[in-house]
Amino acid sequence: MKSLNELTFTEARRLLKSGDVSSVDVTKACLKQIASLNGALNVFLEVYEDEALEAADRSDARRLDGKTLGPLDGLPIALKDNILYQGRRCTSGSKILESYIAPCDATVTRKLKEGGAVILGKTNMDEFAMGSSTEYSAYGATKHPRDPERVPGGSSGGSAAAVASSMCLAALGSDTGGSIRQPAAFCGVVGLKPTYGRVSRSGLVAMASSLDQIGPLTKNVEDAATLLELLQGVDSADQTTAIEEDFTAIEREDLKGVKIGLPRQAWGNGISDGVREDTEQAIKDLESLGATITEIDLPFAEESLAVYYVLMPCEVSANLSRFDGMRYGLRMQNLPLFETYAASRAHGLGTEVKRRILLGTFALSRGYYDAYYVQAKKVQTLIKRAYESAFQEIDIIVTPTAPTTAFKIGEKTNDPLEMYLEDIFTVGANVAGLPAVSLPCGNHEGLPVGLQFIGNWFREDKLLSVAGAYEKFVAMRPRI
Template sequence: MEIDLKNLTIKKAHEDMVSGKYSAVDLASAYLEEIKKKDGELHTYLEVYGDVLEQANKADEIIKSGKAGLLTGIPISIKDNILIKGRKVSAGSKILENYTATYDATVIEKLKKEGVIFIGRTNMDEFAMGGSTENSAYGPTKNPIDVLRVPGGSSGGAVASVASGEVLVALGSDTGGSIRQPASFCGMVGLKPTYGLVSRYGLMAMGSSFDQIGPIGKTVEDVEIIFNVIKGNDPKDGTSLKNSDLKLESTVKNKMKIGVPYDSLNVGGLDKDVLDSFNESIEKLKKLGHEIVKIELPNLKYSLAVYYVLIPAEVSSNMARFDGVKYGLRLSGENGIDDYFVTRAEGLGGEVKRRIIIGTYVLSSGYYDAYYNKANLVRELIRDDYKKAFEKVDVIVTPTTPSVAFKIGEKANDPLQMYLEDIFTVPVNLAGVPAISVPCGFKMIDGKKLPIGLQFIANHCDEETLFKISKDFLCEFTL
């Protein structure tokens, strides 16, 4: 049975399985076959689960009984920082190498109810700290379009698993661009939902006031379907929004006012081909009947400075739990307290240690006001910039990243340079608003068509506007 995985969508797979064209076992087997062929080189998975066919068998029973939902039998990969009860989860770190999750994340509980098939856990930068997947303790993932290049990160494995045809859809997490930047580098669609709309319960915390779980797929429709399943209030997440906060589809306009922060595009390092592709996209949006409006986000220029104070601060607090006492790796030092020092020295990687140390510095008593408090105040200014902008426009558009996927090793020794890659994605997490990255063009290098991404940003809880404008832009029609 030959299944056209390249053009497969959730709806198509669902229809095919319900009509008996192929079974969930056939579909899962087809993906396992792709993994066998490609993953030795790409390394998108840290683990392919041993019970995939067993899960698929169960899905087939549900389908046969006529009780299948849209996601029954749909194969999905899960980023290695989201907990599935009884399965290993390591956050790409040695400190959790043999850790087994003791409970289900809320998003997992919701997906289980729908009868999805969990194919495996995907590679990532250790504890989601990085933008290339090179910071994984288990070796880098390669970009399926050019294996000499990074897939982006930190959800690099998640995005590459979809882009390489090793799974249909994926779950990732996004703290400063970790879904959108790899989606842009691999030509996929990736959504960072509004902060608080998708439960963080069971997602390993990196920057708690930024982290959000989100879906990755080949089409906007697939991403939308997964988002609609995983969203919703959760009493187990202290920062969860109320379901009534969500904007309804019926309020979305057909022709929109699209804001472009032209001043903020004049940052150093914006690749000429990316800018050209961006300008072409603007023309396309105009032709589709939307109105382009120049907007100003005057404090956006401070975004990275704010982010790289607040993130290390939150990281240093969140990583304190990995001390070798209750779970995970424990190495023996000279005494009890020395156990902490040697366990963390051995179990944590360079980027994690670096952020913990910077975080400890900015939170220390002499510097707390100058760094941490100031950064939080400037974060408010950035939030206000967006608020004002959304009084004038329905959606904002920017490039997703300043350049296309870079070569493995190219920026590995320059953390600051790596941080600057996040210039367009980070402000979105500072404001907590939702954003989506969609493919908008290519740059040819060494005979490889390297994808360029376009980012749409909407107001709080207005994901519907993002889906609408993205489908319009990609000429994706729901049948």
């Protein structure tokens, strides 16, 4: 028998409906798990114990009245600390926002509240979502739930670890280059980055606005679909939200007639042995479910990481210019204007953030703008075209989520490029704006391995139905 904090949405809903269990019970179970593990793992930066229990109590009252707000009513969820929650601290993992209080709710926070979800607290993250390990948080690294000497991935490492260790039923993260999918892979949970434009980013602390997307980290595909149904939609506060048919989850049992493409560029070198073994087994599983597997060519796909490491720092340097010590955050006192800016930023921002600001400043500066920024935007067009033509032939692209399993704390902090290579399989979906999901597909030496499914633009329905069929198949397979 599972503890209440280990339940999926569907399981929790069934118990709530039966009246055997209350939202307060489920919330208490999560809070208890947080209390026992957070000291060791550093997953939550803040926990709203009293408010969460009050929200759970209100949900229980609604249920008794037969006025449940929807499928998430009464279910405890965590927020990554770059998502605004009115009246609560929002640090984005940075010292410069140590005392910043969110003046309003992010659109996704409002939607969760309106859906009756119980918000448990804020999870740790790499500073301003820049990193692949959560080691770049100004509030200390989050530890991997299965091995505290290892990282949970990043930048949504706190959210992934929270779901993996059942401190909550699900969590929200943000994904600019892989920040939902890579930690989901490392921690053995499901992580979905929706199509660019599917979910509003209003109230998300911006990193690289042409790439940022909010999405769920959950225990299974069905729960990710449930959250996406709630979070999606046009928002006048985010001009990139798309006028597009709403996503509705569909289920399928097998993969007959589904064409899966394996990009030659992704399945070459650079995958660690353990990851290769499990992901290649997963391809065999997909085949036995009836899918047709073909090797495909994605020209320029291997340039995605280079494009990303030009465009993202450019946008970072512009977006983070607002942290200047003037309107909010840390301000160094009694200095002339220029020094106030420079010293406030120097004291408030971490090494990785400074590095990306400098890189972006360079790529946007006079004499280099065309060679770096504009050239990267042009190669981005070529990458998008490659995906467009691939999706004329196939339905879903499959790759490993990350080249390795969870690495040791400190293993990659000395070499920025080494850390950046963690994003090699995930950035393509951001550069092209495609939806992608990471699913657990095995374990190597006790650490989870993730498999990434990439879908066509706004086809999360197909993406999640294929991923769901695979997930069911794996769950049925006898464990060796």
